[in-house]
Amino acid sequence: MCVLRLTPDNLFFVLSEKVANGGVSMWCELSQANFFDEYQMEGVSPEDNEICLEVTPENLSRALKTVQSAKSVKVKLTKKHCPCLTIAAELPTLSSISRVVTHDVPVDVIPRRLWHEFIEPSVPDFDVSIYLPPLKTMKNVVDRMKNLSNFLVIEANLNGEMNLKIETDLVSVTTHFKDLGNPPWGDDSSQDGGPSQGRDPDSMAEARVDIRRLQQFLMGQQVNPSKAMCNIVHQRILHLILLHEDVSLQYFIPAVA
Amino acid sequence: MRCVVTGGNVKVLAKAVHSLSRIGDDLYVEPQEDGLALRSVNSSRSAYACFLFAPLFFSRYSIPSDHTFRCKMAIKSVQAVFRSLATLEKTVEKCHIELDEQKDRLTFTLHCKHGLLKTHNLSFQDSESLQAVFDKDSCANVFRAQSRLLVDTVVHFPSSLEEVTVSVSDERMWVRNHVEEEAEQSKVMLTELCLASDEFDHFAVKTHNSITFCLKELRGLLVFAESTGLPVSMYFDEPGSPVVLSVTDSVLEGNFVLATLSEDPSLHKNNSKGAHTLPPPPPDDFMNDDIDSYLIAMDTSIAPGPSTAGPSTPPLADPTCSKQSAVAAHRTRTHREEDEEAEEDETDDSDRPPNKKFRSLFFGLVLPPSSQISTQPVMSQEVLASDSEDETQAE
Numbered sequence: 001m002c003v004l005r006l007t008p009d010n011l012f013f014v015l016s017e018k019v020a021n022g023g024v025s026m027w028c029e030l031s032q033a034n035f036f037d038e039y040q041m042e043g044v045s046p047e048d049n050e051i052c053l054e055v056t057p058e059n060l061s062r063a064l065k066t067v068q069s070a071k072s073v074k075v076k077l078t079k080k081h082c083p084c085l086t087i088a089a090e091l092p093t094l095s096s097i098s099r100v101v102t103h104d105v106p107v108d109v110i111p112r113r114l115w116h117e118f119i120e121p122s123v124p125d126f127d128v129s130i131y132l133p134p135l136k137t138m139k140n141v142v143d144r145m146k147n148l149s150n151f152l153v154i155e156a157n158l159n160g161e162m163n164l165k166i167e168t169d170l171v172s173v174t175t176h177f178k179d180l181g182n183p184p185w186g187d188d189s190s191q192d193g194g195p196s197q198g199r200d201p202d203s204m205a206e207a208r209v210d211i212r213r214l215q216q217f218l219m220g221q222q223v224n225p226s227k228a229m230c231n232i233v234h235q236r237i238l239h240l241i242l243l244h245e246d247v248s249l250q251y252f253i254p255a256v257a
Numbered sequence: 258m259r260c261v262v263t264g265g266n267v268k269v270l271a272k273a274v275h276s277l278s279r280i281g282d283d284l285y286v287e288p289q290e291d292g293l294a295l296r297s298v299n300s301s302r303s304a305y306a307c308f309l310f311a312p313l314f315f316s317r318y319s320i321p322s323d324h325t326f327r328c329k330m331a332i333k334s335v336q337a338v339f340r341s342l343a344t345l346e347k348t349v350e351k352c353h354i355e356l357d358e359q360k361d362r363l364t365f366t367l368h369c370k371h372g373l374l375k376t377h378n379l380s381f382q383d384s385e386s387l388q389a390v391f392d393k394d395s396c397a398n399v400f401r402a403q404s405r406l407l408v409d410t411v412v413h414f415p416s417s418l419e420e421v422t423v424s425v426s427d428e429r430m431w432v433r434n435h436v437e438e439e440a441e442q443s444k445v446m447l448t449e450l451c452l453a454s455d456e457f458d459h460f461a462v463k464t465h466n467s468i469t470f471c472l473k474e475l476r477g478l479l480v481f482a483e484s485t486g487l488p489v490s491m492y493f494d495e496p497g498s499p500v501v502l503s504v505t506d507s508v509l510e511g512n513f514v515l516a517t518l519s520e521d522p523s524l525h526k527n528n529s530k531g532a533h534t535l536p537p538p539p540p541d542d543f544m545n546d547d548i549d550s551y552l553i554a555m556d557t558s559i560a561p562g563p564s565t566a567g568p569s570t571p572p573l574a575d576p577t578c579s580k581q582s583a584v585a586a587h588r589t590r591t592h593r594e595e596d597e598e599a600e601e602d603e604t605d606d607s608d609r610p611p612n613k614k615f616r617s618l619f620f621g622l623v624l625p626p627s628s629q630i631s632t633q634p635v636m637s638q639e640v641l642a643s644d645s646e647d648e649t650q651a652e
Contacts, residue, residue, distance in 0.1 A: 059446040066413045080447070091409075097453035101413050104447040 002060075003110065003118050004085075006041055006051040009033070014118045024213050024253050027121055031246035044112055051077065052110040052118065055085060063087045063103035071098065082106050121252065124239055126231035127205035129185055130156040132240070133177045135228060138164075139218040141175045146211050148173065151256065154214070155206035156232055158182050158199060166211075183229050205234040207255035214238075217251050225249075258288045258326060258356035261317040267352045267367075271339030272481050273308040273511065278332045279477030280306045280513075285387045286363065287327040288320035288356075292509075296387045297332065303516040304474040305389040314508040316351075326356065328381035330363065338365045338377045348373075389514045393501050396492035397463035398425055402456065404482035404489050404504075410450050411479060414472060420518075423493075423500075424467035428454045435469045435518075458488055468496050469518040478502055478513045496520045 005012040011030045017023020032039045043049035067073050067089035078086045084104040091099040110118075132138060141164055145152055149166040156162040162177040217240060225244040232238055233255075240251040262270050277284060277297040281304075285296040292311040298304065312318040320326070339345060351368040361382075367375040393399075410432055414421065420435040433449035454460040482489045482504045493500040497519030503512045 056444075056446075062415065063446065063448070084447075093453075093456055095453055095455040097455065099450065099452055099456065101448065101450040103413075104449075106444055106446065 001054050002057040004053045004055055004107075005118060006053075007043070008039075008041065008049060011035075012118075012120075016118060024216075024251065025121065026252070027250045029120075029248045034246040048112060048115075050115070052112075052115055053077075053083075053085065054108040054110055055105060059103075059105045060085070060087075063105055066103075067091070067101065070101075077107075078104070080104050083109050121250065124231065124233050124237055126239065127199070127234045128156045128158055129183050129229060129231045130158075130160065130162055131181045131183060132228040132230055133162065133180060135218060135221050135224065139215075139221075142211065142215050142218055145173060145175075146215055150211055151208055152211040152214060153206050153208045154230070154232065154238060155204040156180075156230070157204045158201040161202075161204075163204070205232040207232050207235060207238040207253075208257070209238055209253045209255055213253045217253070258321055258354070259317065259319050260288070260293060260315045260354045262314070262352045262354070263316045263350065265346075266314055267339075267349050268342060268345050269314075269485060269509070270310070270352065271342055271345055272484055273310075273509075274332070274335050274339055275342075276477040276481040276511070277306050277308065278336055280304050280474055282332055283329045283384075284332040284335050285327065285329045285384055286381070287325075287386070290320070293318070298387055298389075299474065304471065305387075305514045306474075306478070306512065307389070307514075308509060308511045311508045311510075321356070321358075326358070327384055327386055328363070329384035329387075330379050330381040334377075334379045335365075338367070338379075389499075391499055391501055391512075391514050393490075393492045393503070393512075395494075396498075396501070397494050398466065399459065399461045399490070399492050400430070400457050401459035401488050401490040403458065404479060404487065406452070406456055407489055408479055408483050410452065411472065411476065413448055413450055416473075416476075419471055419473060420469055421472045422467055422469040424465075425462050426465050427462055430454070430457075430460075459490075464495065466493070466495055468493050468500055470500050470515045474515055475502060475513060478504065478511065481511065493517070 003012075003014040003016070005014060009032060011032055013026070013028040013030075015024070015026040017025060041049075041051060043051055064073075064087065067087065070089035070091050073087060073089045076086045076088070078084050080086070083106070085107050087103045087105065089101050091101060093099045142152065145164065145166045148171060149168050151166070153165040153167075154162070155165070160178065160180045160182055162180055163174050164177075165174045166172065221242065223244055225242040227243040228241070230238060230240045235255050237255060238253040240253070242249040242251075273295060274284065277295060281297040281299045283297065285294075285298075287294045287296070289309075292309045292314070294307060294309050296305070296307040298306075345367075348369045349367050350370065353364070353366040353368070355364045355366070356362075357364060357378075360380075362378045362380050365377040365379065367377075369375060414434055420437070422431075422433050422435045424431045424433075430452045431449060432452070434445075434447060436445050436447065478489065485504070485506075487504040487506055490503050490505070491500065492503075496517050499514045499516050501512055501514050503510065505511075
């Protein structure tokens with residue numbers, strides 16, 4: 001299940017299995033003006049001008065997939081047999097009357113008292129932050145590594161070097177990336193500047209993650225983002241960030257022992 | 258019996274076999290005077306398909322003259338003969354089908370390029386005749402459309418979807434997925450597509466009806482129609498009578514007959530005949546909408562939010578359908594025995610998976626004279642080009 005938050009300016013898709021329990025969490029923010037010609041919403045109240053819905057992502061994805069070739073698409077929150085996100089699309093036809101397809105995706109309205117569970121996660125106190133190699137390359141590597149092992153170690157340093165490593169009884173494989181570059185977080189006050197300032201640039205921070213989680217993240221990326229980076233909290237969390245035009249996506253994968 | 262299929266028709270025959278395999282596990286073969294009939298039926302007898310290939314489809318067609326022959330065989334074996342359609346097209350020049358009654362075998366010989374011969378000996382079993390009783394001519398609602406339209410409609414529904422409901426008015430056809438149990442309603446995504454009459458080649462509605470049938474079984478026909486480029490015709494009456502979908506050209510006719518859910522008789526009493534509540538056609542001005550009608554009660558747990566309840570779509574022919582078998586008025590008197598058998602079987606249906614509720618007894622196990630069975634090409638016999646290169650089989 002996935003949570004969709006709607007505010008006057010943005011849409012957020014939130015997945016939050018508790019990271020502490022080993023689940024991934026995801027935060028995706030889209031600027032609505034980038035997608036919609038028309039956008040009207042009224043939240044719970046003027047102070048809390050927001051709508052929070054729980055939806056099954058497969059349904060939503062299927063509905064949107066079938067309307068890819070549509071002339072126009074409308075998304076409405078309606079009440080049918082239960083609250084629904086109704087996706088109505090006008091499909092191109094040869095006749096004068098358009099063909100209209102409607103998908104009613106059932107949703108659960110999340111009451112305001114639970115909204116605190118779906119707020120933007122804060123950037124963790126990371127040890128190393130580094131730009132990712134081209135996602136396609138990374139995906140190819142991870143796909144092949146998945147055949148050999150269930151866990152992968154991702155390590156990086158402040159010198160723009162990253163390694164993807166797997167190790168089993170029979171074989172160990174490492175893929176090295178160089179000259180990736182490190183994002184300049186230095187001025188960011190939330191980082192204290194402390195841990196990364198005094199850090200030896202060659203020292204690697206690593207996180208051992210379930211390879212399927214990483215693969216899921218890489219599989220989902222259809223568009224080459226303008227910026228892709230990851231923050232590693234040594235042996236704790238892998239925090240992946242993608243930025244593309246007006247969409248930002250953050251993905252948290254917990255490290256396993 | 259000896260039949261020879263040449264050129265592009267081999268592929269058409271292969272496609273028909275694959276199409277029939279979507280219905281049932283057995284292929285019923287019956288060489289008739291008017292052509293070779295290939296049929297299949299599903300285990301619950303709620304779906305039936307028949308392809309009739311006229312003698313002209315073959316470059317040679319001879320059938321046992323002294324007696325009627327019919328048999329059935331595992332359709333998977335026949336599919337194995339025609340396994341790769343691409344290879345068939347490229348390498349197979351002719352296909353001979355011969356009957357060896359002494360050994361109970363049907364031999365398929367593929368004559369391929371470079372003198373290669375592939376011979377498949379398939380054993381068969383004797384079988385009863387399989388004929389569905391249906392009469393396309395008497396159906397109230399008749400449609401014909403290019404297969405593209407139907408394929409584009411079906412793509413909006415997941416391939417796992419069992420049942421769809423088709424509703425028609427004078428100018429529109431709605432197709433939506435059918436959700437049976439009340440319990441699932443709040444979790445299931447509902448999809449509805451509205452087609453205008455001018456998208457069809459032919460659209461004739463006499464009664465405004467809704468019928469519900471299994472989509473899965475139909476996909477086989479759609480694949481066949483799309484690959485051969487033939488338009489698909491659809492015939493139906495009231496809920497409970499079977500829906501017939503067919504493709505026709507000058508040398509072949511394919512009919513898929515599917516049972517439809519019959520209505521709850523108590524519901525039927527309340528509705529005047531044919532006056533089902535149909536959803537309103539989508540507004541002509543798709544882009545403009547009054548938002549107020551779409552606000553829903555938001556969060557009643559804390560502050561009262563905007564709470565104009567939106568419009569609820571009037572439910573169509575409510576799916577509290579009875580378990581009555583979908584028997585049409587098309588059954589002839591000779592099948593009364595089957596009637597009684599069916600009544601007894603009804604009570605078993607309640608525990609079976611939903612498919613079985615479509616028990617339809619439009620089958621006759623005894624073969625009546627062929628005049629009652631509509632395997633004749635029907636209605637306007639337009640000659641539609643098939644994709645075979647070799648239509649004129651000189652013999």
